[in-house]
Structures are given as structure tokens and as C-alpha cells.
Amino acid sequence: MSTAADSNQVSAATWWRQAAVYQIYPRSFSDSNGDGLGDIKGITAKVPYLKSLGIDAVWLSPFYPSALADGGYDVDDYRNVDPKLGTLEDFDEMASALHAAGIKLIADIVPNHSSDRHEWFREALASPKGSAARDRYIFRDGKGPNGEFPPSDWDSVFGGPAWERITEPDGTPGQWYMHIFAKEQPDLNWANREVRDDFLKTLRFWSDRGVDGFRVDVAHALTKDLTEPMLSKVELTLEGAGFDGFEDGSHPFWDRDEVHEIYAEWREVFNEYDPPRTAVAEAWVHASRRARYASSEGLGQAFNFDLLQADFDASQFRRIIAENLTLAEESGASSTWVLSNHDVVRHATRYGLPNGLGRHCLQWFREGGTAKDVNTELGLRRARAASLLMLALPGSAYLYQGEELGLQEVVDLPAASRQDPWFVRSNGTDVGRDGCRVPLPWTSEGSSFGFGAGASHLPQPEWFSAYAAATQEEQTGSTLALYRKALRLRRNLHTEEQLKWVDGAGAAVLHFVRPNGWHSVTNFGTEPVGLPAGTVILSSSALVEGKLPADTTAWII
Ligand code: NOJ
Numbered sequence: 001m002s003t004a005a006d007s008n009q010v011s012a013a014t015w016w017r018q019a020a021v022y023q024i025y026p027r028s029f030s031d032s033n034g035d036g037l038g039d040i041k042g043i044t045a046k047v048p049y050l051k052s053l054g055i056d057a058v059w060l061s062p063f064y065p066s067a068l069a070d071g072g073y074d075v076d077d078y079r080n081v082d083p084k085l086g087t088l089e090d091f092d093e094m095a096s097a098l099h100a101a102g103i104k105l106i107a108d109i110v111p112n113h114s115s116d117r118h119e120w121f122r123e124a125l126a127s128p129k130g131s132a133a134r135d136r137y138i139f140r141d142g143k144g145p146n147g148e149f150p151p152s153d154w155d156s157v158f159g160g161p162a163w164e165r166i167t168e169p170d171g172t173p174g175q176w177y178m179h180i181f182a183k184e185q186p187d188l189n190w191a192n193r194e195v196r197d198d199f200l201k202t203l204r205f206w207s208d209r210g211v212d213g214f215r216v217d218v219a220h221a222l223t224k225d226l227t228e229p230m231l232s233k234v235e236l237t238l239e240g241a242g243f244d245g246f247e248d249g250s251h252p253f254w255d256r257d258e259v260h261e262i263y264a265e266w267r268e269v270f271n272e273y274d275p276p277r278t279a280v281a282e283a284w285v286h287a288s289r290r291a292r293y294a295s296s297e298g299l300g301q302a303f304n305f306d307l308l309q310a311d312f313d314a315s316q317f318r319r320i321i322a323e324n325l326t327l328a329e330e331s332g333a334s335s336t337w338v339l340s341n342h343d344v345v346r347h348a349t350r351y352g353l354p355n356g357l358g359r360h361c362l363q364w365f366r367e368g369g370t371a372k373d374v375n376t377e378l379g380l381r382r383a384r385a386a387s388l389l390m391l392a393l394p395g396s397a398y399l400y401q402g403e404e405l406g407l408q409e410v411v412d413l414p415a416a417s418r419q420d421p422w423f424v425r426s427n428g429t430d431v432g433r434d435g436c437r438v439p440l441p442w443t444s445e446g447s448s449f450g451f452g453a454g455a456s457h458l459p460q461p462e463w464f465s466a467y468a469a470a471t472q473e474e475q476t477g478s479t480l481a482l483y484r485k486a487l488r489l490r491r492n493l494h495t496e497e498q499l500k501w502v503d504g505a506g507a508a509v510l511h512f513v514r515p516n517g518w519h520s521v522t523n524f525g526t527e528p529v530g531l532p533a534g535t536v537i538l539s540s541s542a543l544v545e546g547k548l549p550a551d552t553t554a555w556i557i
Contacts, residue, residue, distance in 0.1 A: 012274075016300075016334075018334060018396055019056035022055040024401050025038075025401060027072065028438065028458070030042030030452070033453075034454040037457050047097045047103070057104035061342060074117075076118050105210065105211050105213075106213040106215055107213075108215045109202065109206075109215070110217040111199055111216065112181075113179065115185060116184045121137060125166055136192050138224065139166075142175070151176055151178075152231075153233050158181055162178055163178055180221055190224075207269070213278035217282055219263075220245065220255040220293070222259050223262070225256065244285045254284075255285045266299065281302040287327060291330050294333035302331075302336065304327075308341070312385075314509065337390045339390060340399075341398070345411075346383075346408060346436050347379075347383045347386060349411065353375075385541070385553040387486070388553035389520055389522045392518065404479060405469060405472060405479055406478075408467075409436055410434075410438045411431075413435060419434055420433045441469070442469050450470065489537060493518045505529050519534065520556075521556065523549065524551070528547035528550070530547055539552060
């Protein structure tokens, strides 16, 4: 366990344990050439902004060549930069600029599936059944007299079947390949040694280029058991499997025990470097199974998405925090905290919706909820309180671009401009994730609010103007100012990864103290409450006659 008293003493090898990591969704961050898509040079230009924000690391969502069937999570070539976003030289320049600013770089790696444009997949389509090229993916014969039915009735995550039929090189209807996500994302066969070796090469490729760590996409899906008979989707549902599999590891493709053999090999590669490269698993698994991904013999850290699915509610927050700190102790990793990312409705909007929706708030929009029904003022106030609470917790905090501006979800994007395969594959019944991926407003006016010199690839609403970074630079109480101050204080306040609950202020108040005497108090209730003795160094909203008002967090030392 890290016992550093401040960030300067955090050892090189454990920098990640209490890091504030800022997620950049490259296509929507900053566009340097006016083509409407954010790019690598755009990120480099914003390094001074990132430095002044006070984060420790940047996590870049995929920047690889891609047809963008799933926002870049459909990778054509794992060891290159999308020409739409720049070149490898641009990447090197960005990495150097970040490092010069004292910011680490985490790359997103997508091992479960490639894109259907990857050279391996094209080779598989051009090669016969049973060939080595087909064995890099998951091809099966179909059922029925002519193989016209998929090998199983499983649905893909984005809707529609998880199998797609191909046309064989001789023009006849042929085998089927598995894709847990979109059909443009064929699943790789991790039982194949060549696939494993190629990823080790990719990890070294980026590590040699100065990448400090990796975020591992759907880390729990890589190994599969497709022996016949495959369970039907009804059987899988009856047995209680969700996106997070079974607690005993027996689900055919989520969270199987063998997946950890892969990460043990990855760990050997990470440890070839000094400091060792880090990794964080995106693994939607039962909390009891998260520790295995976070083990120091595996990826080292795993996302905990519990806060991101919770309401703004004291008892939910307390239970989640306590549970995850216990789990972190068990795995030896530090905990991770996330309130927003590129897959969910921004927390400033979630907290302005009726309670009880959690991660399923998209459903609410599907059922007729509109932008007008979101209480954006309340949502923002609560988001600021929740963010301050999160930044006081032991462990690392993952922030999503735009949350430092208090940005709201764009819930009413026109259907014609939506890009998410979730929207497309569900024929629009699922609104998808584009609303949190709208390019950032940097200035209150001008083309695409300073994102670039042209229109942005997803349209920005007029109200984005009020959230512009440049405007918030000038405002003392802005959300940007709050994040900057919180991140700066957090560095100075680094301490042992522990907290002690302080009870007594009622069920609607969460009060904890870190070992160096740093108190964080959040009022989830409706009435102002008193504060512990000491100096208030920061509060998410103004105090009222010395008391902590509703929906507010204060830090006291
Ligand atoms: C998880 C990523 O966060 C999401 O954006 C993506 O669609 C899926 N994995 C598939 O790669």
C-alpha cells in the first residue's frame, strides 16, 4: 500500500495508484485541421490546458485506423495512427509534449475484436474453411440443412444476432463468424497463439513509444467456450447471466477463468519496462471477481463502475465506497472511481433526472423523457458535489473530457447525425451514446465553439456556448475552476489509501477523514448541516451561514 505523503514522493512504479486520469475521446476533443474530427495535433495543442487542469495522466480512447463503425473500437491496424487523426510522428510529438508537462499517457487497447477491415479478417474471408487464416477469428458452420441458421441464437451487445454469415471466395453462402459487438467487429480467437503473440508485439510497440499504460477494452470477453451444444440465450438468461457473466466463470464468453492466463503473459511484458507499464481492465464482472483482473500478476487495476450506476444517494455511495475499498485491499490494487465516460450519460445530466434510473437512464429517454425534463441546474450542482467527493477518495479517479466544464449530455441529437451502432442496430429504439461524445466547446462563439475551423462531426447545440472552457477560465466559481483547485489540492493531500467514516450527522451526510486529517463531507439531504472544526479549503457550492447546504461537498483540514 502506498504511504507517500505527497505526490512528489510517489514512487515511479506506483504513480497510478492515486492518479487522476483524464479520458480523451480523440475525435471529439480538438480539431487542428478543420475537417470536423478531433485529431492528435489538436491534443498536443491542448497540453497547456491539461497541465493547468492538474491531471496526472491522459487515457486516449482508440486513435487507430478505423472506419468508425464503433467510434474507433473497430481497429484496422493496432500499430498505427488513423490518417484522419494524424501520423505516428504526431503521436510521438504528443507523447513528448505530455511527458514534458509531467502527464503520463495511457492507450486504449482493443483485444476482443478487430475491425472487419483488418488485414487478418480480409485474409480470413479470402481463405477456405479450416484455414489458418480463419482460425484467427471465430468461424463456425451454420445450423440447418444448408447452414442457413446461425451457430447459436445469441444476440450481440448492440442488438441483432452475434453471428454474421459470409460469402465464401467461390461466391456461395458460407460460414458464420462471431461478433459480440457490431458485425464490423469480428471477435478474435484467443486460443490461437499467433493472435496472442501479435498482441504482445503491440504492447511492446506502444510501450517502446513511451506509452505508460493501457486501458483494456472488454477485458473479460477474450476467452470463449463454444463447445456444442451452446447454451441458448434463454438458458443463459435463466441462469442469470448479464453483461457481467456468471459468478463461477462458466459463462461461454464473459469472464471465464482462462482469460487470466492471457493477462499473466501481458504482465511479463509490462514488467520488462522501467517503470513497469500499467493497465486497467474494463471488465463488467461480478464485484467478487474483479480482484483477479486487478491482481499484480495480471492487469494491475480494474474499473469499478459502481458509482457510475448509482443514484445521487448517500447510502448507495457509502455502500459502494466501503465495498470497493475492501475489494482493493484484497487485490492489492488501488480502487478506481468513475462517474462519467464515453459510454454513459454524463453525470451532470444523470443527476438532473428522477432517482432510480442509474445506468438505465437512456431507457427513460426512450420512453419519452426529453431535454426539457432534465433539471440541469440540480444535475450540475450534484455533479460538482459528487466529483469533489470522488476526488477525496483513496484510489485513482478517472475523469471524462468535458466533465470539468460541467457539460451536460446532448439528449436530443437529430437521428440523422447519430453514429453509434447501438442506435443503428436497434433501428433507433436505443438512442445510444453519441450524446456524451459531442465535441467540446472551447470558446463561447466561433466555428464549432473553438473545437475546430469547421463544423464538428456531431452537431453541438447552441447552449454549449455557456460551457466553453475560455468563458470558465474567467469565472472564479466555474466548474473548471473547481476541478483545477480540487486536482491541485488532491496532489498535496495524497496520503495513505485509507479513510475513516465519521458518523453522527445523519443518514443523508457522508463524512470521512483521510489519515492526514483531510475531511470530506457531502450533504445528500435537503437541509443545511454543520461542518467539523477546521478550515474549509474547498466546497462545491457556497456555504450558507457557515453550514453545508443540500447537494454540496466541502473539504476541511
Ligand atoms: C467498450 C467500449 O468502452 C465501448 O465504447 C465499445 O463500444 C465496446 N467496448 C466495444 O469495443
